[in-house]
Amino acid sequence: MEDSLQRFFLEIAYDGTSYHGWQVQDNAISVQERLNEALRKILRYPIETIGAGRTDTGVHAKQLFVHLDIPGSSIKNEDRFLHSLNALLPHDIAVYRVFAVDKEAHARFDATERAYEYHIHFRKNPFLLYKSWQLRERPDVMVMNTAAAFLVGTQDFECFSKSHTQVYTNICTVTQAYWQETKDGLVFHITANRFLRNMVRAIVGTLLDIGLKKKTPESILDVIGSKDRSKAGTSVPAHGLYLTKIVYPYIDTTF
Known part of the structure; x- marks a missing residue:
């Protein structure tokens, strides 16, 4: 099953006012948690996202990249996927792009x-x-x-x-x-x-x-x-x- 997984990058942006930073944590709402929830609803697949970095409580992001591994057939139409994902996300989180990358590409470690x-x-x-x-x-x-x-x-x-x-x-x-x-x-x-x-x-x-x-x-x-x-x-x-x-x-x- 693992060989059939495709790595995708998402480009996102968010207003951090209502969140305790990017990273998932106990007893606090984060941007990553909201993104993972929306992705699970659409893809119906266990989702773990990795971000390019972490932002603290109240900090905003005009551009942040995350990666995730899912079956390659999960995203058949990128525009339709983005529309559906943004409809599920809160108004203060947006996804601008989704695109396939090499399986070794890493949102955090590859950023220069x-x-x-x-x-x-x-x-x-x-x-x-x-x-x-x-x-x-x-x-x-x-x-x-x-x-x-x-x-x-x-x-x-x-x-x-x-x-x-x-x-x-x-x-x-x-x-x-x-x-x-x-x-x-x-x-x-x-x-x-x-x-x-x-x-x-x-x-x-x-x-x-x-x-x-x-x-x-x-x-x-x-x-x-x-x-x-x-x-x-x-x-x-x-x-x-x-x-x-x-x-x-x-x-x-x-x-």
Whole structure:
């Protein structure tokens, strides 16, 4: 039976406001749980999905890929399958694509790059509730971008990681980190090969301390060198954070 299974990738997006993150867990509703439930109803087959990564409670995803193994004949018409699946999913979870991949393809381990955004606004806006973090003070964007440049490269980012996490290494390669001014406020962009738990939110908090002149741009080097979470800034609220892009060497993820 196993030889007849086909591996598929799903491209999904979700508003994380109502969920305790992506990953299935006890006594809490997750995005993965809702997706698995809908898939089981359609496919009538035991479903186990593997995601490209995990997002924490309240964090959003504009693009996340997951894989699953099911009999190849289960999806005869991709458009019809997507329509049926989206009809069963809650309004805050959407599936954009489904496509067959090699049986060795892996949504988590094959990803070569991930990108996040953190959104900040300054004026009270009911349409940004739980979608962006409102700040009262305006930080110095130029100073924050000076500090953000020190993040680029291959380094040990343990200082920005949640404590007591079981990871094989704290080394990450950041290829892009910068702030962009928008009509509503600010957006922080960061891209890396991998991220540690809570890493982006801790980086944003550290950069805001610098932007509000509590620390100098160069102080971020001391924070990184310390490998001490207590030396970094406070983690900013989850609702301003978005996973925006996952890159694979064999998939066009800009579709």
